Amino acid sequence: MNPVRRPMSLTLRVALLLSAVVAASFLAVGAYLYHTLQRQMAYRDDAELIGKVDQIRRIIAGLPSAAAIAQDQGPLTDTLFGHNDFMLKVSAADGRALLQTSLTSRPLPQVDSVPARRTLTLEDIHDWQPAAGVGRMVRATGMAGNEPVQITLARERSDRLKLLSNYSVDLLLALCGGALLATLLGYVVVRHSMRRLRSVIAKANQIHTSRLNTRLSVQDAPVELREMGEAFNAMLNRLEDGVQRLSGFAADLAHDMRTPVNTLMVETQVALARQRSAEEYQQLLASNLEEYERLARMIENTLFLARVDNAQLALQRVTLDLSAELQRIHDYFEILAEDVGVRLSVDAQPLQADIDPVLLQRAVNNLVANAIRHTPQGGTVALSAHAVPDGIEITVSNSGPGIAPEHLPHIFDRYYRADQARTSGAGLGLSIVRAIMELHGGKISLDSRPGEQTRFSLLFKKI
Ligand SMILES: Nc1ncnc2c1ncn2[C@@H]1O[C@H](COP(=O)(O)OP(=O)(O)O)[C@@H](O)[C@H]1O
Ligand SMILES: [Mg+2]
Structure with a gap:
C-alpha cells in the first residue's frame, strides 16, 4: 500500500x-x-x-x-x-x-x-x-x-x-548562497504572513452548533483572507439560519404533533372511563381518524422532503390534459372554498404537458390550500394554465393581504411561516412545491402585492 x-x-x-x-x-x-x-x-x-x-x-x-x-x-x-x-x-x-x-x-x-x-x-x-x-x-x-x-x-x-573561470566559480557560489538566504528569509516571511491564517483556524475551531454566532473579523485582514473570511462568514450566516430554523421546526413539529396526540389521548381516556354504546365508539373513532390524518400528513410531508433530498424520488411523467387536471382540483376544493366564502375559478386553455400527475396535484393542492386559507371572505382564488414562450405556466392567484416583502426571500424555505399564528401547517407546503418544480426542471415564482393580490406561477419548461 x-x-x-x-x-x-x-x-x-x-x-x-x-x-x-x-x-x-x-x-x-x-x-x-x-x-x-x-x-x-x-x-x-x-x-x-x-x-x-x-x-x-x-x-x-x-x-x-x-x-x-x-x-x-x-x-x-x-x-x-x-x-x-x-x-x-x-x-x-x-x-x-x-x-x-x-x-x-x-x-x-x-x-x-x-x-x-x-x-x-x-x-x-x-x-x-x-x-x-x-x-x-x-x-x-x-x-x-x-x-x-x-x-x-x-x-x-x-x-x-x-581568471574568468575563477570568477565564474565565485559567481556560482554567491548565487547558491543568495538563493539559500532567499529561501530562508522567504520561509520566515511567508510563515509570518501565514500567522493570520492560523488565527482564522483558531476561530473556526471555536465554532459549534451552539455557538454559531461567532464571526471572523475581516476588516483588518489582507485582501485574500478577507475574501475567504467573508465567504466563511456568509456560510456561517446560512448555517446559523438553517440550524435556527431546524431547531425551531423541531419545537414546532413537537408542538403540532402534541395537539392531535393529546386530543386522541384525552378522548380515548374519557371514552374508556365507562361503558359506551357502539354509536359512541363509532363517533370517537371517526373523530380520532381526523387527528390521525393530520398526523399522517405531517409525517408524510417531512418524509417526502427527505426523499427528495436523498434523490430517491423518480418522476413518472404522463401526458396530461391540464384543463382537466385543474378542473379536478377545482372540484376537490370547491366545497371547502364555499364554506369560507371564497370564490374559486378555473381558466385553462386545453393544453397537454408531460408532468408527473401525482406531484402536479400535490403542488397545485398546496398552493390552492394556502390561497384559500389566506383569502378573506368574499375574495377569489383563480387557477389558470396557459402557454408561455418557455413552456407552460400554471398560476394560482388570490386576493387578500398578501405576503410582506420581508418574508419573500424565505417563503420557500422549509418550516418558514410568515404568520406565526399556528393556524397554518408546519411551513413545508411551499418548499414541497419548489422541490416538485425542481424535480421537473421547472421554476416557481411569486408575485405578491400586499392588500391586492398574491400570485404563484409554476413554469414547466418544454422538454
Ligand atoms: N397565498 C398566500 N397568501 C399569503 N400568504 C401565503 C400564501 N401562501 C403562503 N403564504 C405564507 O407562506 C407561508 C409558508 O407556506 P407553506 O410553506 O405552505 O406553509 P404552511 O402553509 O404550512 O404555513 C405560510 O405560512 C404563509 O404565511
Ligand atoms: Mg401550506
Whole structure:
C-alpha cells in the first residue's frame, strides 16, 4: 500500500518557489555579468596588443637599420616587461630573426602582415592555438630606417581564462548562497504572513452548533483572507439560519404533533372511563381518524422532503390534459372554498404537458390550500394554465393581504411561516412545491402585492 503523502505546506511551497525565482534571476544576471566581463577582457587584450605593436613600430622607426634591432634588444624587450604571456619575434625581410623572446612550441598561423603605412585595427588580431586555451596574435610590418621588418606579437590567454573561470566559480557560489538566504528569509516571511491564517483556524475551531454566532473579523485582514473570511462568514450566516430554523421546526413539529396526540389521548381516556354504546365508539373513532390524518400528513410531508433530498424520488411523467387536471382540483376544493366564502375559478386553455400527475396535484393542492386559507371572505382564488414562450405556466392567484416583502426571500424555505399564528401547517407546503418544480426542471415564482393580490406561477419548461 502506498503511504499517504502529506501535501507540502503552503509556507514551504511559497518559500521554495521564491528561492527558485531568485536562483533563476541570479543565474540570468550572473550569466550576463560573466559574458560582459569576458567581452570586455577580450576587447582590452586586443587593444593592448595593438598598443604594444604601435609602440614597437615607433621604437623600430627610431633605429637607423634592421641590424640595430639585433644589436640593442633592450628597448624592444622592455615594452613587454611584466608580461610573461607575450611573445615577440622581429625578423628581417629575408626571414632572419633579429629578435625573439621565448616562443611557443606551437606554430603560429601564417597570417597577412599589416603594411607599414597602415595603423592596426581590431580586425588585424587573429586567434591561434597555444597548449591551453585560445591565444591572440598579430603580424605587422615596421620600418627600421628604410628596411622593412616583420613584427610578430602573440599572447597566450590561459591566465586570463583562468581568471574568468575563477570568477565564474565565485559567481556560482554567491548565487547558491543568495538563493539559500532567499529561501530562508522567504520561509520566515511567508510563515509570518501565514500567522493570520492560523488565527482564522483558531476561530473556526471555536465554532459549534451552539455557538454559531461567532464571526471572523475581516476588516483588518489582507485582501485574500478577507475574501475567504467573508465567504466563511456568509456560510456561517446560512448555517446559523438553517440550524435556527431546524431547531425551531423541531419545537414546532413537537408542538403540532402534541395537539392531535393529546386530543386522541384525552378522548380515548374519557371514552374508556365507562361503558359506551357502539354509536359512541363509532363517533370517537371517526373523530380520532381526523387527528390521525393530520398526523399522517405531517409525517408524510417531512418524509417526502427527505426523499427528495436523498434523490430517491423518480418522476413518472404522463401526458396530461391540464384543463382537466385543474378542473379536478377545482372540484376537490370547491366545497371547502364555499364554506369560507371564497370564490374559486378555473381558466385553462386545453393544453397537454408531460408532468408527473401525482406531484402536479400535490403542488397545485398546496398552493390552492394556502390561497384559500389566506383569502378573506368574499375574495377569489383563480387557477389558470396557459402557454408561455418557455413552456407552460400554471398560476394560482388570490386576493387578500398578501405576503410582506420581508418574508419573500424565505417563503420557500422549509418550516418558514410568515404568520406565526399556528393556524397554518408546519411551513413545508411551499418548499414541497419548489422541490416538485425542481424535480421537473421547472421554476416557481411569486408575485405578491400586499392588500391586492398574491400570485404563484409554476413554469414547466418544454422538454
Ligand atoms: N397565498 C398566500 N397568501 C399569503 N400568504 C401565503 C400564501 N401562501 C403562503 N403564504 C405564507 O407562506 C407561508 C409558508 O407556506 P407553506 O410553506 O405552505 O406553509 P404552511 O402553509 O404550512 O404555513 C405560510 O405560512 C404563509 O404565511
Ligand atoms: Mg401550506
